[in-house]
Amino acid sequence: MISDKTTRTRKSGRTFPSCLACHADPGFTWACGCGFALCTDCLRQNNDLWMGGGRTWRCPQCGKEHLGPNR
Ligand SMILES: [Zn+2]
Numbered sequence: 001m002i003s004d005k006t007t008r009t010r011k012s013g014r015t016f017p018s019c020l021a022c023h024a025d026p027g028f029t030w031a032c033g034c035g036f037a038l039c040t041d042c043l044r045q046n047n048d049l050w051m052g053g054g055r056t057w058r059c060p061q062c063g064k065e066h067l068g069p070n071r
């Protein structure tokens, strides 16, 4: 009986890219898989990114939609 669990604790190991608009690194950004990332403030200020009445935002680089902070 071998309990060989590769336990990789990812509690604080995940890092988010810094905001592409204001270059802040708040520790969390709304990032897209293509590399685009915005902090919460910049995302809220970019009204043209918002879709569906403010529930989702659309990545301007690849067009993928993501759930935003205004759920
Ligand atoms: Zn920002």
Ligand SMILES: [Zn+2]
Pocket: 032, 033, 034, 035, 036, 059, 060, 061, 062, 063, 064
């Ligand atoms: Zn994208």
